[in-house]
Amino acid sequence: MASPPSTLTTGHAVRLAARSKALTGPTAGLAPSYLQANLIVLPSQYAADFRLLCARNPVPCPLLAESSRPGAFRSLRSYVYPPDNTNAPSPSPRPLVLAKDIDLRTDAPAYRVFRDGHLVAPTDTDPTDITAAWHATDHVAFLIGCSFSFDAALHTAGLAPRHVAQNRNVPMYRAARTPLLPAGVFVGGVHVVSMRPYRASEIERVRAVTRRFGAAHGEPLAWGWGAVQALGIKDMQCPEWGDAPLTGGGSRVFGEGVEEDGEKYVPVFWGCGVTPQEAVVCANLSGTVMGHAPGCMVVLDVTDEEVFAVKGM
Amino acid sequence: MASPPSTLTTGHAVRLAARSKALTGPTAGLAPSYLQANLIVLPSQYAADFRLLCARNPVPCPLLAESSRPGAFRSLRSYVYPPDNTNAPSPSPRPLVLAKDIDLRTDAPAYRVFRDGHLVAPTDTDPTDITAAWHATDHVAFLIGCSFSFDAALHTAGLAPRHVAQNRNVPMYRAARTPLLPAGVFVGGVHVVSMRPYRASEIERVRAVTRRFGAAHGEPLAWGWGAVQALGIKDMQCPEWGDAPLTGGGSRVFGEGVEEDGEKYVPVFWGCGVTPQEAVVCANLSGTVMGHAPGCMVVLDVTDEEVFAVKGM
Numbered sequence: 001m002a003s004p005p006s007t008l009t010t011g012h013a014v015r016l017a018a019r020s021k022a023l024t025g026p027t028a029g030l031a032p033s034y035l036q037a038n039l040i041v042l043p044s045q046y047a048a049d050f051r052l053l054c055a056r057n058p059v060p061c062p063l064l065a066e067s068s069r070p071g072a073f074r075s076l077r078s079y080v081y082p083p084d085n086t087n088a089p090s091p092s093p094r095p096l097v098l099a100k101d102i103d104l105r106t107d108a109p110a111y112r113v114f115r116d117g118h119l120v121a122p123t124d125t126d127p128t129d130i131t132a133a134w135h136a137t138d139h140v141a142f143l144i145g146c147s148f149s150f151d152a153a154l155h156t157a158g159l160a161p162r163h164v165a166q167n168r169n170v171p172m173y174r175a176a177r178t179p180l181l182p183a184g185v186f187v188g189g190v191h192v193v194s195m196r197p198y199r200a201s202e203i204e205r206v207r208a209v210t211r212r213f214g215a216a217h218g219e220p221l222a223w224g225w226g227a228v229q230a231l232g233i234k235d236m237q238c239p240e241w242g243d244a245p246l247t248g249g250g251s252r253v254f255g256e257g258v259e260e261d262g263e264k265y266v267p268v269f270w271g272c273g274v275t276p277q278e279a280v281v282c283a284n285l286s287g288t289v290m291g292h293a294p295g296c297m298v299v300l301d302v303t304d305e306e307v308f309a310v311k312g313m
Numbered sequence: 314m315a316s317p318p319s320t321l322t323t324g325h326a327v328r329l330a331a332r333s334k335a336l337t338g339p340t341a342g343l344a345p346s347y348l349q350a351n352l353i354v355l356p357s358q359y360a361a362d363f364r365l366l367c368a369r370n371p372v373p374c375p376l377l378a379e380s381s382r383p384g385a386f387r388s389l390r391s392y393v394y395p396p397d398n399t400n401a402p403s404p405s406p407r408p409l410v411l412a413k414d415i416d417l418r419t420d421a422p423a424y425r426v427f428r429d430g431h432l433v434a435p436t437d438t439d440p441t442d443i444t445a446a447w448h449a450t451d452h453v454a455f456l457i458g459c460s461f462s463f464d465a466a467l468h469t470a471g472l473a474p475r476h477v478a479q480n481r482n483v484p485m486y487r488a489a490r491t492p493l494l495p496a497g498v499f500v501g502g503v504h505v506v507s508m509r510p511y512r513a514s515e516i517e518r519v520r521a522v523t524r525r526f527g528a529a530h531g532e533p534l535a536w537g538w539g540a541v542q543a544l545g546i547k548d549m550q551c552p553e554w555g556d557a558p559l560t561g562g563g564s565r566v567f568g569e570g571v572e573e574d575g576e577k578y579v580p581v582f583w584g585c586g587v588t589p590q591e592a593v594v595c596a597n598l599s600g601t602v603m604g605h606a607p608g609c610m611v612v613l614d615v616t617d618e619e620v621f622a623v624k625g626m
Contacts, residue, residue, distance in 0.1 A: 052524070056372050056531065059494050177490070179543070181372050181534045181584075184524065211365070211497065218369065221494050230492075271494075 177232025490545025
């Protein structure tokens with residue numbers, strides 16, 4: 001895995017580095033303030049149902065854009081509208097142009113490829129490039145919002161997420177009792193949630209800071225120890241994705257009633273961009289399905305400020 | 314309660330009849346094919362959070378329109394876009410004009426008024442008119458989609474909902490284990506679901522027929538007897554709203570394993586427009602909150618065909 005060049009300060013620079021294979025690892029921390037996106041590529045027969053899945057479950061599955069037509073990998077149809085400070089969209093806004101000079105087949109640092117529901121890359125394909133696997137007239141790519149945007153805003157507000165300070169990945173859990181609303185072939189999916197611990201007294205501020213990030217999962221979907229069972233999370237110490245949560249002191253025991261520096265923390269849960277990937281895997285689709293490798297996102301040309309009307313990120 | 318004049322064949326005619334108090338009862342069956350809407354009126358301080366509640370929970374809370382500005386009762390800002398047969402919205406469509414000559418204070422046949430969380434109408438107010446209670450610069454009205462649209466489509470497809478054939482109200486249940494995604498002050502709400510029984514073999518057709526009715530709750534959110542417990546429904550025989558379900562033969566025993574004419578039916582659940590009303594009541598808002606009386610909807614000028622691209626309704 002190549003280490004990220006320090007010159008990657010824009011989304012375009014990150015994409016070019018991924019395209020040239022100078023960058024093959026995670027994008028966290030690169031091109032600060034540029035919007036990062038999850039990538040899902042489907043055969044066109046599933047596109048309408050996937051679009052509907054996102055429309056019915058916009059919190060875990062915020063759809064930012066898709067291929068401008070089946071097979072298109074260099075042009076996007078954007079669904080991201082400029083923020084409106086009146087908090088009510090104007091009647092006919094134009095969507096933001098999310099990226100120029102983009103190639104969805106090469107511009108994520110690494111990819112995953114599934115055939116008939118089974119992971120085949122990186123075992124039998126170059127994991128940094130899906131040019132060979134891309135169907136010229138049939139594949140449709142979808143870009144989904146990501147919580148990197150609000151992690152920066154929480155930091156700015158003095159509410160830095162603990163996993164960032166610890167240089168770890170955020171813990172993510174399958175919320176087995178929280179089904180997605182079904183859409184066409186996408187039946188039986190559940191929410192995947194990310195977790196950041198906070199003091200109970202901080203939750204209303206945390207909610208307020210993340211609320212405006214609508215295209216990046218927005219405010220939490222649940223919080224408190226009671227939510228663990230209600231959501232259907234199996235074991236807080238063993239997240240299904242990401243790194244296990246540590247206490248502020250670095251202990252593995254993060255749990256109900258545990259005091260850290262004399263304070264009790266509670267888990268706060270957000271919708272997570274792994275949700276639509278899991279829904280796609282659960283649906284057992286036939287044909288070739290692709291996505292970015294975990295953490296290796298597609299970075300766009302628009303900034304958090306342009307999308308969410310937030311400053312000082 | 315005045316009986317509905319048979320001349321009420323358009324949304325405008327229904328609104329005029331309600332405005333003149335010739336019509337003070339339910340709108341089911343009136344102005345067939347015209348879009349009917351749930352009404353919620355809030356003090357402006359809650360408008361942004363309510364809009365966000367709808368954006369995060371679009372299946373139970375499909376927001377059709379709102380007052381064009383706080384206090385406005387004669388002009389709407391529409392969020393309903395013309396259907397796109399490519400199944401992907403064009404970049405800058407214009408929303409449909411939902412109604413001309415509308416007065417949201419008089420055009421529902423009957424209303425409910427809450428002050429500081431307590432129902433006061435129809436006890437101390439004229440229930441057919443909220444002109445006196447409407448705040449000239451502060452109230453914001455919201456219109457929410459309704460399942461009457463797809464009931465007609467199911468009938469056309471040979472899948473007439475049983476409650477329609479029995480001339481009863483659809484049974485509606487509190488899905489206590491299916492929380493709404495919170496938004497600002499709206500915390501702790503749950504989905505309210507409507508139920509229509511079908512044979513298991515009919516479910517995929519029922520899903521397909523209702524799928525396109527996105528602004529009217531769309532396809533079911535769950536089905537089968539297993540869903541009763543998963544959703545957190547207390548007692549299928551005792552819906553919290555509407556009429557108790559009867560079997561096809563008119564018996565009260567509709568339950569798992571019960572055969573009707575040699576076939577077993579399963580419950581199919583949809584999101585329900587009572588959801589946002591309940592969320593508002595649960596939030597215990599201060600000030601004057603209003604809505605239509607149950608079944609007494611606001612009928613609009615657009616038809617199902619214009620909104621959902623369906624014919625033969």
